[in-house]
Amino acid sequence: MRLRPDQLKQNLSKTLLPIYIVSGDETLLVQECCDDIRLSCRRQGFSREVLHVETGFDWNELLASAAAMSLFAERQLIELRMPTGKPGDAGGKALTEYAANASPDNVLLIICNKLESASTRTKWYKNIEAAGASVQCWPIEMAQLPRWINNRLSRLGLNASSEAIQMLAERVEGNLLAAAQEIEKLRLYTDGDTIDADTITAAVADNARYDVFGLVDRALEGNVSSCLKNLQGLKAEGTEPPYCYGH
Known part of the structure; x- marks a missing residue:
C-alpha cells in the first residue's frame, strides 16, 4: 500500500x-x-x-x-x-x-x-x-505550508492567528527543519496566549531559502511582493538573478 x-x-x-x-x-x-x-x-x-x-x-x-x-x-x-x-x-x-x-x-x-x-x-x-x-x-509547497504549520502548532497545544501563521510560513519557506525548530521555540516563548504577528516578529528569524526557480514561479503567478522578497533573498545569499534578453 x-x-x-x-x-x-x-x-x-x-x-x-x-x-x-x-x-x-x-x-x-x-x-x-x-x-x-x-x-x-x-x-x-x-x-x-x-x-x-x-x-x-x-x-x-x-x-x-x-x-x-x-x-x-x-x-x-x-x-x-x-x-x-x-x-x-x-x-x-x-x-x-x-x-x-x-x-x-x-x-x-x-x-x-x-x-x-x-x-x-x-x-x-x-x-x-x-x-x-x-x-x-515530498517537500511542502508554500501553498500548503500554512496548513502544515497550523497542524503542527495544534499538536503542541498552541494557537496562532492566520496572520501569524502566514508570516511564519514566509519566514521559513523552503526550510521545513527551520519551521519545526521555530515552532518549538514558540512553545517556549509563549505563555498559552494566541500567537500573533507581533510574537512572530519578535521570536522568529527569517530562515526562508530562495532559488531562481522559485523566483520564476512567483513571477508567472504574478505575485509581485513574493518576487521582490525572493529577489532580496537571492541578493543576500550572493546569487545573481536571471536576466532576460530581448530580441
Missing part, C-alpha cells in the same frame, strides 16, 4: 506491517516517519539492527538478519539504509525474496533519498509495496 506521511501514525496505531520503505528529499519528514516506525517497534519489544548499503554490500546480510533471532528478543526491526534507492540486480533479487517471505517477527524499514520514478516501477519496489507500505515524503 501507499501512505502519505500524515497517514502513517494512524496506520501504525492499528497495525505494524512487515515492510516499510520511506523515501524523499525532505529530511525532516523522512526522519519523523522513520522515528514513528521505530517507536511503534520499540513499544512492541522489537530489537533493532542497522544495515548500510554501500559499495560491496553483501545482500546475504539482509537475509541472514531476517533469519536470525536476537539474543534479547524474538522480534526485530531491520533498518536498511539505502540512500541511492538503487539496490542493483543482486539487491533487487534479495528484496524481492525478502518480500515474498516476510516474517511477522521482523519489520524491515528501508530508508532512501528521493526515488526516481523508474525505481518505483521496479519489481522489487512493487513487491515491497504489496507486502508492506511505501511512504514518499
